[in-house]
Amino acid sequence: MAAVSTRRLDGHVPSSSISTPLICDYKQRNSHLLFYDEQAEKISNLIDEEIKRESNRQREARRKEVKVMLLGQAESGKSTLQKQFQLYYASHSLDSERPSWRPVVYFNIIKAIRMILDELDYQFNAASKPRDKDDRRPSTTTSSGSLYRSPETQSQIAAIRTRLLPLIAMESALATELSGGVSVGGGKTGAFVRTGWQALVGPGSARGQGNGRPMRNSETTNLVARTMSSLGGEVEKLWKHQAVRTLVHSRKLRLDDSAGFFLDSIKRIAEPEYMPSTDDILSVRLQTLGVMEHQFVISLGGSTYNWKLYDVGGARGQRHAWMPYFDDATAIIFLAPISAFDQYLEEDARTNRIDDSLQLFTAICSNKLLSKAHLVLLLNKADLLKKKLKAGAKVRKYITSFGDRPNTYESVSEYFRSHFVQVHRRKDTFGRALYVHFTSMLDIKATQSIISDVGEAIIRQHIASVGLA
Ligand SMILES: Nc1nc2c(ncn2[C@@H]2O[C@H](COP(=O)(O)OP(=O)(O)OP(=O)(O)O)[C@@H](O)[C@H]2O)c(=O)[nH]1
Numbered sequence: 001m002a003a004v005s006t007r008r009l010d011g012h013v014p015s016s017s018i019s020t021p022l023i024c025d026y027k028q029r030n031s032h033l034l035f036y037d038e039q040a041e042k043i044s045n046l047i048d049e050e051i052k053r054e055s056n057r058q059r060e061a062r063r064k065e066v067k068v069m070l071l072g073q074a075e076s077g078k079s080t081l082q083k084q085f086q087l088y089y090a091s092h093s094l095d096s097e098r099p100s101w102r103p104v105v106y107f108n109i110i111k112a113i114r115m116i117l118d119e120l121d122y123q124f125n126a127a128s129k130p131r132d133k134d135d136r137r138p139s140t141t142t143s144s145g146s147l148y149r150s151p152e153t154q155s156q157i158a159a160i161r162t163r164l165l166p167l168i169a170m171e172s173a174l175a176t177e178l179s180g181g182v183s184v185g186g187g188k189t190g191a192f193v194r195t196g197w198q199a200l201v202g203p204g205s206a207r208g209q210g211n212g213r214p215m216r217n218s219e220t221t222n223l224v225a226r227t228m229s230s231l232g233g234e235v236e237k238l239w240k241h242q243a244v245r246t247l248v249h250s251r252k253l254r255l256d257d258s259a260g261f262f263l264d265s266i267k268r269i270a271e272p273e274y275m276p277s278t279d280d281i282l283s284v285r286l287q288t289l290g291v292m293e294h295q296f297v298i299s300l301g302g303s304t305y306n307w308k309l310y311d312v313g314g315a316r317g318q319r320h321a322w323m324p325y326f327d328d329a330t331a332i333i334f335l336a337p338i339s340a341f342d343q344y345l346e347e348d349a350r351t352n353r354i355d356d357s358l359q360l361f362t363a364i365c366s367n368k369l370l371s372k373a374h375l376v377l378l379l380n381k382a383d384l385l386k387k388k389l390k391a392g393a394k395v396r397k398y399i400t401s402f403g404d405r406p407n408t409y410e411s412v413s414e415y416f417r418s419h420f421v422q423v424h425r426r427k428d429t430f431g432r433a434l435y436v437h438f439t440s441m442l443d444i445k446a447t448q449s450i451i452s453d454v455g456e457a458i459i460r461q462h463i464a465s466v467g468l469a
């Protein structure tokens with residue numbers, strides 16, 4: 001046994017320890033070693049197989065997981081697209097959330113009422129002030145000027161305002177409830193939501209606790225509903241008043257995109273048993289805070305895919321939160337609202353919103369972390385663009401490079417499309433294809449068909465790239 005203890009690691013055996021019985025020892029030992037080597041090889045093979053299986057499992061999980069980011073500036077329609085995905089792939093979950101959208105609809109209406117009354121105040125003041133020679137504001141000696149100067153108009157609006165005060169006073173309580181007490185500077189909406197916000201607007205929310213019962217609304221929402229129900233007639237009176245009609249037609253009133261839709265539907269919404277329709281849910285405006293993850297299971301070609309959709313806050317102050325999600329994103333769906341040519345950023349009143357979208361798209365196309373992500377561009381709010389052009393808005397007034405091109409939907413939409421496509425051509429050095437669609441996100445039928453196409457295209461590209469990885 002001493003020989004064994006003196007054996008060197010290089011296999012050399014000192015000559016002093018060689019003797020006949022040891023030859024026998026060696027034979028025995030070698031057969032032991034052979035046994036251990038075989039065992040070691042077996043174990044090593046098992047480990048190799050397990051590693052292979054694990055890597056296949058991971059590869060299959062990667063193949064089944066599709067991570068899609070919705071990017072674009074604030075109000076570009078990202079959350080609306082997320083709801084359209086939800087409607088297409090998991091409509092039952094949108095149904096169970098229906099009550100949680102009720103306070104959001106009320107909030108949108110109250111905010112619009114406040115903005116209308118603020119603008120009327122401004123017009124009344126401007127109309128009654130004597131103009132000095134340097135005043136560059138539009139003249140109020142027009143018929144609208146005399147309308148805003150009229151004591152009758154002013155007293156009618158003052159009376160409506162007084163009656164609407166209880167409703168207006170509820171705006172901040174609703175905003176606080178929706179935002180869960182979080183306040184963010186720089187936004188005009190005043191209500192921001194994060195993942196799980198629905199749980200905040202209903203006591204013992206079913207969704208939050210997963211007990212399958214429909215959600216109930218909070219006390220605040222019920223109080224607003226009762227007030228809305230008793231003051232619906234006053235809201236309608238205000239919205240139909242000549243002074244407000246004139247503001248709308250002269251495009252001086254800058255309400256959120258869907259405010260008109262809700263105010264036109266005030267009779268229905270002021271009903272005590274009001275429950276938001278799918279159109280209402282798609283139309284509401286509620287700013288996203290941070291990054292919200294939504295999951296769907298999508299079936300395609302006999303396989304199911306775990307589709308993760310990341311809906312982000314698009315305001316400039318929110319964009320830093322996007323980065324951590326970039327390196328394993330399967331696809332980016334970039335939304336650019338092409339109706340926004342006459343609008344400026346809330347965060348920076350000097351930046352035209354189309355310019356901001358182009359800058360943002362440039363940054364996305366050239367970002368190395370996203371080099372493997374497939375790109376889809378949705379030129380959104382095509383319906384609003386048509387409406388604006390029909391109402392007489394001139395693109396050249398806001399975007400001088402548009403020049404003397406015809407101010408028609410075909411020419412304007414093509415002009416914007418070519419700018420975005422050029423950005424992709426110049427800035428995408430990774431050789432990716434760009435899929436472009438014009439969208440009107442409130443049009444359910446048209447959007448659902450685009451979602452199905454985009455979803456399929458992303459999954460097919462994803463399978464191809466994972467397969468090659
Ligand atoms: N008319 C019209 N309205 C749209 C369209 N897409 C979105 N909207 C409306 O535009 C508003 C803003 O849409 P959101 O989906 O909240 O915008 P977002 O990109 O999520 O904004 P942030 O969360 O602030 O980044 C909502 O009131 C939508 O209903 C569209 O194609 N046409």
Ligand SMILES: [Mg+2]
Pocket residue numbers: 078079080286287288311312313314
């Ligand atoms: Mg959003």
